[in-house]
Amino acid sequence: MKPADRTELFRRLAELNPRPETELEYRTPFELLVAVILSAQATDVGVNKATRRLFPVANTPQAMLDLGEEGLRRHIATIGLFNAKAKNIIATSRLLLERHGGEVPSDRDALEALPGVGRKTANVVLNVAFGEPTIAVDTHIFRVANRTGLARGKNVDEVERKLLRNVPATYRKDAHHWLILHGRYVCTARRPRCPDCVIADLCAWPDKTRGD
Template identity: 65%
Template sequence: MNSTIRREIFTRFRSANPHPTTELEYKSPFELLIAVVLSAQATDKSVNLATRNLFPKANTPEKMLELGETGLREAIKSIGLYKTKARNILATCNMLIEQHGGSVPRTREQLEKLPGVGRKTANVVLNTAYGEPTMAVDTHIFRVANRTGIARGKTVLEVELKLLKCIPGEFRHDAHHWLILHGRYVCVARKPKCAICLINDLCEYEEKNL
């Protein structure tokens, strides 16, 4: 895929959705961090259902620690892997207080030192909370990048680095959200909805359902 086609793809995404953002509900970098940790192997919808009750009670590291592991588990028990996530969240809260003054750090290196936070989670926080042009490659972005031909790669990191290299700078900040939403609602895993896809004439997928 050449640069002209890539530019047209993201021009169309921007025209259709000028201000994309995450579907996770949050009001601060801390709430976003916790929501993203909870979203691992869970849907944004299920996370939002839990955090709508959790965040009014615990929207800072200090308040989260006051809940304790039992209280936090009770609040997030509808989410998969909730026991492990509760432990990681409380350990993260301790680190935020002890090492960062209760604030969420602004570098990938510092974020990835937090329990339960990997490269993808760090990239989401950097992009969505702090406006960094990062690319958090989840299963949706990995699928869309490979299927369409925008940036093919065998690993998540390979796709991430290729996307950052080939996406024009003006689109880089929002590209993460456009690709996730496209993969979630149009370029779905089993049977992509090519007939309603706004880039189907630019996509290199050979088995289009038109």
């Protein structure tokens, strides 16, 4: 995709949604961190249902430790991989208290040292909680980047590197949200809504769907 087309792509997405936000519900960096850990292989809708029950009971590292792993499991049992996620969230809460005064760090290395926090989770927290121009590549963004030609790659790390290089600086901070929402609601996996897509003419994908 040509640089001018990349700029136009994001100009249109920004015009459609000037202030994109994560669909995960949270009020603090810790709530966001927990929600993102829970969101692995789960929908935002499912995570929000669980955290609406969980956060009124435990929304700080100390409260989470007080709740305990068994208590946490009961609150998140509707979410996939809840046993492993409960273990990681309790361990992460303990490390936040021991190493960071109970605060979520804004440093990538410190974030990725927390149990259950990989590069994608760290990118989301850095972007959403701290305003860093990072791009967390999930399945939706991976699909959109490859289909459109915006940033083709064989794995998420390659796509992330290319996106950070290809996305115009003006749009980099919100690019993660625009791309994930576009992949979630328009450029879907099985039958993308190409006739309704505002960037269809810029997209290099040869198998566009038709409206009939």
